[in-house]
Amino acid sequence: MKLNEIRTFVTVAEAxxxxxxxxxLGLTQSAVSRLIQRLEAELGVTLFDRQTKPLALTRDGEVALAHARRILGAATDFSDAFAGSVEPRGLLRLGVSHVLVPLAAGRPLDELRAAFPGLTVRIHSDWSAPLTEQVRTGVLDGAVMLxxxxxxxxxDLPARRLSREEVSVIASAEQAAAGPxxxxxxNAAGWVLQPDGCKYRNALGLALAPLGARPNVMVEAFDQTLLVSLVARGVGFGLAPLRLIAPVDAAAALRIRPVTVPDFRFGVAVWLVRARVTGRIGPVFDRLEDSLTRQLTASPAGVHSAAE
Structure with a gap:
């Protein structure tokens, strides 16, 4: 089998x-079809279900796609090993946990674009577990996750822990003052949380279980900016690491307060995970790690104590 057959297969699968x-690819449809047919003949399997629209992979095709991406990545790295100090260019496929999108897409993204003008950054937001798997299978070049x-x-994946963050219960200034x-x-008043799959929400569920209760969710959304804004308006209580609030919505951060809850304690860590082989984009992750670390270190708590 040839690299152009494998590259064509991956392109058809993605398109x-x-x-x-x-x-x-700059090829005719018939040329693409011939290359796919040759690859199928060499492998002895059918890669696509041609009765579906859009075109779908068969089970064998899904297995082949993961291997094909690794092969193309290895071929690129082999070429890059002899490319000297070629500036990173092309597409950077970066995964980011939902709550970290405002952090990663702020100053760190601006610094990457300034340092590597030939780079296109594609940000994909998801939970940490799917991001990890997508880095492992080559769908993503790396991920910033919680x-x-x-x-x-x-x-088996190169990773660096950038910071540890304590998750706090947050409320509007008026709601916090109405305590203890x-x-x-x-829980009776209600929560503003991300959908099921969020680590904060899972931790809250475990804390409520001994009370015979489940999280009473008033509003759920992936958008952290929206959630912080809703908490600031008094719609419900929320959960967030304080240092990650200011990059989300600085104005809303001034209107919320952390609330001490003795029977709830949970911490998370920000990690930068890379693919096993990053090739010529390795320096991009070095710069991203440095930028994220400085941003996290410089970020203030963002909110005042409920006791103030």
Whole structure:
């Protein structure tokens, strides 16, 4: 099998269309089809279900895609090893945990664009577990993610812990002043949280379980800016690491307060995870790590104590 067959297969799988893959590769549809057919003949499997629209991978095709991406990545790295100090260019596929998007897409992104003008950054937001798997399979070049206390990325992926953050219960200034609040009282008033899958929400569920209760969610959304704004308006209590609030919405951060809850304690860590082989984009991750670390170190708590 040849690299152009493998590259064509990956392009068709990503485009879900022979015609679109041909456009991206500068080939005719018939040429794309011939290359796919040759690869299928060599592998002895059918890679695509040709009865579906858009074009879908078969089970064998899904397995082949993960291997094909690794092969293309290794080929690129082999070429890059002899490229000297070539400036990183092309596409950087970066995963970011939902709550970290405002942090990563702020000053760190600006610094990357200034340092590497030939780079296009594609940001994909998801939970940490899917991001980890996508880095491992080559869908992403790396990811900035949140992991709970005691958790760490898989040992087969290069990773660096950038900071540890204590997750606090937050409320509007008026709601915080109406306390003292117990966890049960807060749950009766309601929460503003991310959907199921959020580590904060999972930790809250574990804390409420001994009380025979589940999180009473008033509003749920992925958008952290929206959640902080809703907490500031008094819609419900929220959960957030204080240092990560200011990059989300500095104005809203001034209107909220942390509330001490003796029976709730949870911490998370910010991690930067890279693919096993990053090739010529390795310096990009070095710069990103430095920028994120400085941003986290410089970020103030962002909110005042409820006792003030």
């Amino acid at each position: 879900q269309s022979v015609q679109e893959a041909g456009n991206r 992991l709970g206390d005691g958790q760490a990325p898989p040992e 609040w117990s966890l049960s009282d807060m």
